[in-house]
Structures are given as C-alpha cells and as structure tokens.
Amino acid sequence: MTEGRSEDENGNAGFSLVAVLVFMLIVSAIVVPFAVTAKTRLMMANNEIEQERLSLLAEGLANVVSSELADGSATEKLPPDFTPASCRSGEFIFDVRIQDHSGLIDLNAADARLLSLGFASLGFDRPASEELAQAAIQFRGNTNAFAAPAETVTSVGPAQNKMAPFESVSELQEFSALASTPLHDLDDVFTVFSKRGTLGLDHAPSPLRTVLAGASGSGASTTQEAGEAPAYSVEVTARRDGSGIAGQAGFIVEKFPASAAGFRRLSRTPAAEITDLAATTSSRDCDALFGTAAAQILRG
Template sequence: MLIVSAIVVPFAVTAKTRLMIANNEVEQERLSLLAEGLVNVMSSELTDGSRTERLLLDWTPTGCRSGEFVFDVRIQNHSGLIDLNAADTQLLSLGFASLGFDRQIAEALAKAATQFRGNANAFATQAEPPTFVGPLENKLAPFESVSELQEFSGLASTPLHDLYGVFTVNSKRGTLSLDHAPNRVRAILADRSGSGASVLVGATEAAAFTVEVTARRDTSGIAGQAGFIIERFPASAAGFRRLSRSPAAEIAEIAPISSRNCDGLFGSEAAQILRGWAS
C-alpha cells in the first residue's frame, strides 16, 4: 500500500494542480473578454458624445461594483497627452521630465525626439551627431507609434505603458490641454511654470482616447484587462474604430468600491447585462 501510495499520490497532486491552473486560465480569459466588451461600451459612449462631460478623461481611475465583480475604468483624452510629431522641444522636455528624468536628460531626450522625426532640412538633421540618449539612427519621418521611443537608449528600460501615459501620435496638436493632462504631467507643469510650453487651459475636442478596463472577482485574485486607443469614426456602425491596443499595465489592486453600482458608469442596459452575468 505504501508503494502504491508513493506512486499514485504525486500523479493525483499533479492532476489537481493542472486542473486549478486550467480553471484560473479560463477565469482570466472570461474576465478579459468581459473587460474588452466594456471597453467597447465606453468607447461608443465617448465617441457619440453623449456622456463625455460626465466621465473622467485624465486617466483618473473610477469604477463600480456588480454583485461580486469589481471594475476599474481609466480613460485618457489624447488632447491631454504630448504629440511626438507636433510638440516642440519645450513640451517634449516636460513630458520626459514627468517620467522622472532630470532637466538635462529630459532636454537631451526632447532634442533626440525632434532629430529622430526629422525637420524641414533632413540633411542637416542627418548630419547632427546622435545624442547619448537617442537611437542609433534617426528615422527622419514622423513617429508611427509611441513604442518607437523604446529605440532610444535612454528610454529602453522605461515601461511602455508609462510612455503611452504621457505621449501620443494621435492628437495631431502641438499643444497640451491642461484639463485633460494626467497627474504626473500636471505635477511637472506646476513645478516648471513659465517654461514656455504650449499649454491650453480648457477642454478641447479629442481626436482619440485611450480606454482601459480591469475586471476582477471579489473572491478571486484573478483579473482580466483590456485597453485600446480609439477614435471617432462615423462610417462605422459603432461610431468608433480601434487604432491600436494599449500596452498592458501591471494590474494593481482595485480600490474597494462598496456602494456604487455600474448604471452610472456603463449605462443601464450594460449594467443590467452585468447583473445577469454576475448572478
């Protein structure tokens, strides 16, 4: 019996462990699909303009509860981000400073970014020696994605999600809307008032939004996440289109939400579906 037990027990433990892992993976997939569906709901509301004024558009977290499920929602209006192709060196420098770089490094990164994208005199840009924080070779064309910043030696270790939280290629503006700027950018602007950066006070119409939803079950440590950069697109039945997927962030613990239901956040129709799904 001891010999049989010694042979059988490890197989039983392994099988149980594999079953638990499989169940956890299924649960995470279900939560991720739910989060993606809610991103679509929020995107539709944003692009038809029906609830834009009632939503926080500066990456401030908000959320709600439906039964045992808790949802964290973050939305960023891209007019509050710094456009890599349109911003001048002063504004770019403030963006890099908001990521924790000192003034000298931030200014060097801003110069490297303008050299990378090129200017009216491409030959002069090419002739400039590469900066110690820049890429090995300048593109001499507009940034196509914020992810290209990781080609810079000074930014290679900066998390991609952090870069997307400050910069964009979708606003097409050389200005920054202070009303929609994320907290880290507002903080550096307050610290460097009078910097000469092109900052606007007051809401401006957005060309694009980042929408991110995290879903978690109270009784489980498993969470699902979905995030996309979207823009208005009237030709689509949904009224919007996805430009790209937002890089995944490390899923933080969602702050407890004891009383707020999801009607005010996702709308009554979506909230009713959530209540049925959660029951």
C-alpha cells in the same frame, strides 16, 4: 513439527506484509506526483479560463465606453485624464480609465520644451529630460531630403535615428534611457494621435499636469482648453471580488461616424499593472458608468 510449520507460515506472512507495504509505497511515490501535477494543471486551467472570461467581459465594457465617447455621454461621467473610476455589480468589480489624447504630448508635433516636460513627468531630471527631448527630435528627423543632415545620435537615444515620424509610442523604448520604462507609463504621457504641438491642461494626467504647473514659465506650448479630442485611450479592468485574477482590455479609439458603433479602434494599449483601484477610488453604480442596458446584463 507443527510449531516449525507455524513459524514458517508466520515468517512468510510477515514477509508478504512487508512486500505489500513496500509495493504500496512505490506505487504512492509514482502516483502522488501525477495526482498533484494533475490538480495543479486543473487549477491553472481554471484560472486561465477565468481570466479569459474576465478579459472578454472587460473588452465588451470597453466597447460600451468607446461608444459612449463617440456620442459624448461618457465624458460627462468619466474624467478624461486617466483618473480611475470603479463600480461594483454583484461579486464583480470594474475599474475604468479614459484619456483624451489632446491632454497628452504628441511625439511628432511637440517642440523640445514640451517634450522635455513630458520626460520630466516620468522622473528624469532636467538635463536628462532635455537630452531625451533632443534625441526624440533627432529620431523623428526631417523628411526633407535637401535639409541639413541630422546631428549624431546621443547617448540616451537609439543606435540609429529613424528620420521619419513616430508611428507608435512604443518606439521610445528603443532609446537606451527609456528601455526599462514600462510602455504603459509612456502611454500615460505621450501620443502619436494628437497631431498638435500643444497640450490641453484640463485633460492632462495628474503627474504631467503637476510638472507643467511647476514649469509655467518655461514657454512650453500648452492651452487651458483641450478642444475636440482627436482620440481616446479606454481601459477597463474586471475582477471577481476576493479573487486575485483579473481581466483587462485597453484600446485607443477615435470617433468614426461611418461605423455603426460610432468609433473605430486605432490600436491596443499595453496592460496596466493590476492594482486594487477599487480600494482607493470612489465606487459608483455601474448604471452611471456603463448605462442601464449594460448594467442590467452585468446584474444577470
């Protein structure tokens, strides 16, 4: 009798243990995904906050560089041809690029020869570059209502010509042949702020300068001296050492004495592809790039 009762109790205890284990497995199967999801969301939120902080830092430094461009001191320490420069302050690394727009090709003022060389610097062969140049000229058209009608659209151009000046370099992406070209690459060659039909070789970006040097006998409208800059592109990337997160800020600015800062923004520039510029460019003291006051804030 006693032995039978003991066997029943042992059986009940075994069943209870199995039931508890099954219950714990069920609870774990429910709770663990929620815990993993919560941890993942927390990490993503922290990364977003870090990126936002770095972007704000980059924007502040872009304002510093823009102010230095307005008073002329930035061009003495930064090449105005998109050549990158970098500096380190503590655990932070900063990459800076500026571009004088007198070294870029104005979409509204350049002739077909200069436009075709710009498209060639993007990797298009000569026939395609010349066709794109003609398409750009047809796109901007002639605002004279009594002028001869524009030629029909080309296969590389947009579906319909605007018949008005380019307002932004981004309009080039309406061209079928340029739809997949990153906007940042187009901004490295073309502008709408130069208002000149010539290009200053001294301030042209390296890829464009190489193409122009190889086509020296093409009759393209270039000058050796760039003259006073009509506008500048300013780009700053901020990152924490050892982190894959980076913040970027980019603007097109012009001198504006009426402003307390001495400049005003004309537009934002598209974000560049994040690369390890600091590993491939000469690093210098942040005092030299941003000035002593800004460098002291960075060190703090």
